[in-house]
Amino acid sequence: MASDWVFWSGRKETWIFERMLIVESLTKTFPLDEGDLCAVDHLSFRIHPGEVFGLLGPNGAGKTTTLRMVLGLLEPDGGYAEVDGVKTADDPIAVKSRLGFVSATDGVYPWLSVREMLMYFADLYAVDPSVAARRCEELSQLMEIEPLLDRRAGTLSTGQRQRVTLVRGLIHDPPVMLLDEPTRGLDVVGVQTIFEYIEHLREVGKAVVVCTHRLDEAERLCDRFGLLHRGQLRHTGTLEQLRSSTGRDHLVEMFVDLLRS
Numbered sequence: 001m002a003s004d005w006v007f008w009s010g011r012k013e014t015w016i017f018e019r020m021l022i023v024e025s026l027t028k029t030f031p032l033d034e035g036d037l038c039a040v041d042h043l044s045f046r047i048h049p050g051e052v053f054g055l056l057g058p059n060g061a062g063k064t065t066t067l068r069m070v071l072g073l074l075e076p077d078g079g080y081a082e083v084d085g086v087k088t089a090d091d092p093i094a095v096k097s098r099l100g101f102v103s104a105t106d107g108v109y110p111w112l113s114v115r116e117m118l119m120y121f122a123d124l125y126a127v128d129p130s131v132a133a134r135r136c137e138e139l140s141q142l143m144e145i146e147p148l149l150d151r152r153a154g155t156l157s158t159g160q161r162q163r164v165t166l167v168r169g170l171i172h173d174p175p176v177m178l179l180d181e182p183t184r185g186l187d188v189v190g191v192q193t194i195f196e197y198i199e200h201l202r203e204v205g206k207a208v209v210v211c212t213h214r215l216d217e218a219e220r221l222c223d224r225f226g227l228l229h230r231g232q233l234r235h236t237g238t239l240e241q242l243r244s245s246t247g248r249d250h251l252v253e254m255f256v257d258l259l260r261s
């Protein structure tokens with residue numbers, strides 16, 4: 001894990017900011033018929049263990065493209081991502097084992113039972129079967145999907161499927177979680193469950209990136225924010241810092257200003 005040198009009371013100490021996820025000058029351009037589109041433009045941010053970072057931006061801002069590059073699903077044109085001390089480009093398999101990824105478009109394997117699917121994913125991540133079984137029980141309890149464990153995944157409702165996907169994202173106990181619009185399609189209770197899940201991730205020291213359009217809830221939940229527009233981070237910081245840099249009280253107003261800029 002990367003660490004900074006800091007001076008404290010005149011003495012040089014190691015630490016202090018452990019950086020679980022580093023995104024450094026990440027850049028991606030897509031060639032389109034009408035010309036090149038720079039979807040992510042020299043994007044940089046760092047996230048610490050136990051921190052929830054809201055990567056927020058309007059449709060097409062570059063959020064999913066950023067996460068795909070961190071995951072190693074898309075090759076950047078420039079810059080790099082580093083997860084728990086490993087650069088994605090250097091060892092994509094090691095990086096995948098350090099990441100949990102949940103998106104609203106995740107599918108489930110319809111013919112497997114929920115338990116079979118969770119155990120299958122644990123196996124893909126080389127989790128010992130007895131550890132996987134224990135984690136499966138613990139996480140199912142946490143996400144209140146115990147009654148669904150022996151149901152075939154194809155019979156689940158949208159909200160039930162999303163809970164299962166959240167459990168799946170944690171089954172290998174990764175230090176970093178990437179959540180891409182995890183609340184899309186969920187009812188009020190489903191959204192509340194996701195937010196409680198994110199609170200839990202913070203409590204157990206995960207570094208979390210959450211992309212969401214639910215700005216009111218993000219405001220309540222996230223420790224820090226990055227406001228992305230046209231691939232560039234326009235504002236970054238805590239809510240207080242954003243308030244003083246934008247002169248606006250709420251993320252919604254900051255967003256409207258962004259879209260008009």
Ligand SMILES: Nc1ncnc2c1ncn2[C@@H]1O[C@H](COP(=O)(O)OP(=O)(O)OP(=O)(O)O)[C@@H](O)[C@H]1O
Binds near residue numbers: 066
């Ligand atoms: N494979 C691709 N080929 C060409 N253009 C792409 C590709 N993937 C994404 N884009 C474009 O890159 C830009 C950023 O897309 P991205 O999916 O990262 O946005 P987003 O911030 O996740 O938006 P949303 O909130 O709608 O999910 C968009 O203009 C999109 O059309």
Ligand SMILES: [Mg+2]
Binds near residue numbers: 063064065180
């Ligand atoms: Mg997206």
